[in-house]
Amino acid sequence: MSQAVQAGQKLWGGGKSPYNVEYGKLMMWFFLMSDAFTFGAFLISYGSIRFASNSWPDPNHVFKTFPIVGEMRVPLAFVSLMTFILIMSSVTMVLAVAAGHNNDRKGVMKWMVWTILGGLAFLSCQAWEWTHLYAEGAWWGRNPFMNIDGTQSSTNFTNFFFTITGFHGFHVFSGVIINIIMLIMTWKGTFERRGHYLMIEKAGLYWHFVDLVWVFVFTCFYLL
Amino acid sequence: MSEVQIDAAGHAEPSFSTKLIWRTFWVLLIITVIELALAIIYYETHFLPKHFLNGLFIVGTLAKAFFIIAEFMHLKHELKAMVMTLVFPSLLFIWFVIAFLWDGNSYRDLRNRYDSHHLEQSKTPAAKKPGME
Numbered sequence: 001m002s003q004a005v006q007a008g009q010k011l012w013g014g015g016k017s018p019y020n021v022e023y024g025k026l027m028m029w030f031f032l033m034s035d036a037f038t039f040g041a042f043l044i045s046y047g048s049i050r051f052a053s054n055s056w057p058d059p060n061h062v063f064k065t066f067p068i069v070g071e072m073r074v075p076l077a078f079v080s081l082m083t084f085i086l087i088m089s090s091v092t093m094v095l096a097v098a099a100g101h102n103n104d105r106k107g108v109m110k111w112m113v114w115t116i117l118g119g120l121a122f123l124s125c126q127a128w129e130w131t132h133l134y135a136e137g138a139w140w141g142r143n144p145f146m147n148i149d150g151t152q153s154s155t156n157f158t159n160f161f162f163t164i165t166g167f168h169g170f171h172v173f174s175g176v177i178i179n180i181i182m183l184i185m186t187w188k189g190t191f192e193r194r195g196h197y198l199m200i201e202k203a204g205l206y207w208h209f210v211d212l213v214w215v216f217v218f219t220c221f222y223l224l
Numbered sequence: 225m226s227e228v229q230i231d232a233a234g235h236a237e238p239s240f241s242t243k244l245i246w247r248t249f250w251v252l253l254i255i256t257v258i259e260l261a262l263a264i265i266y267y268e269t270h271f272l273p274k275h276f277l278n279g280l281f282i283v284g285t286l287a288k289a290f291f292i293i294a295e296f297m298h299l300k301h302e303l304k305a306m307v308m309t310l311v312f313p314s315l316l317f318i319w320f321v322i323a324f325l326w327d328g329n330s331y332r333d334l335r336n337r338y339d340s341h342h343l344e345q346s347k348t349p350a351a352k353k354p355g356m357e
Contacts, residue, residue, distance in 0.1 A: 090292070222263075
């Protein structure tokens with residue numbers, strides 16, 4: 001059994017855990033690394049196509065609606081709400097991990113429920129946004145929006161938008177499923193018997209990664 | 225890494241500080257609000273050049289990414305060997321971004337130079353479709 005490494009000790013002499021993390025957690029980090037390159041490839045190809053185009057639609061114009069209120073004077077209001085929801089659910093997730101460190105089963109359950117609710121709220125927002133854009137005539141292969149300079153736009157904008165936010169939404173969806181499984185396992189006392197809540201931590205890493213990707217999607221599609 | 229808790233497998237896990245979590249939350253929120261404010265002000269008044277704002281947005285995004293990875297994902301509190309194992313492969317992104325954006329830009333230049341029909345098309349304002357806008 002590996003022992004904790006003290007500062008200043010030789011790490012690579014054997015008999016110690018050089019990274020000082022559990023196997024599953026290390027593999028989760030490596031998975032997230034590869035996933036980061038998948039998302040990176042998507043976003044960079046989007047950037048590449050955008051750099052290859054003479055003009056591009058104005059995000060402030062495309063994303064200016066809000067449910068019930070309709071067209072707002074303030075563009076990007078709805079997507080800011082989505083960003084806030086996702087950051088907030090990341091906070092509740094890290095609070096669940098912190099509660100797990102203290103072997104506080106009730107605390108883990110409480111914060112996992114909030115995280116799941118945050119994830120569902122984000123997915124609902126995205127469903128509304130997609131429905132709204134679809135109603136405006138936007139879909140894969142269809143782009144009703146003009147370029148910012150009033151010229152005809154290609155379908156590159158909508159194709160990239162739906163592919164990348166769709167891929168991200170799929171990650172959020174699977175994250176919610178993973179979190180629900182973690183909640184059930186916590187509720188049944190699986191982690192309490194195991195003596196540690198490392199599984200919550202691994203699910204947490206995945207959930208924060210989803211938030212991390214959203215930070216980049218948000219910048220690339222809505223701000224730039 | 226003040227308080228260290230040893231788990232069942234013998235791994236020392238630095239404990240999470242709730243205070244630090246909330247501080248990170250406020251930092252993320254404030255950066256996002258500033259970015260949005262600048263985007264909205266630009267949309268309404270065209271205040272500040274767009275290229276300068278884009279630079280600010282990218283810096284803000286990288287700062288947010290740093291805080292999420294360092295604090296929420298707790299990487300800052302792992303061993304240095306672990307951090308470097310993840311940081312060094314990520315440096316590939318620097319090449320990745322520069323090479324592909326450069327290539328896109330070069331493609332646009334070449335196409336504008338040699339495909340005059342495309343250039344003319346991309347400069348002609350489109351007729352407004354009824355019911356759209």
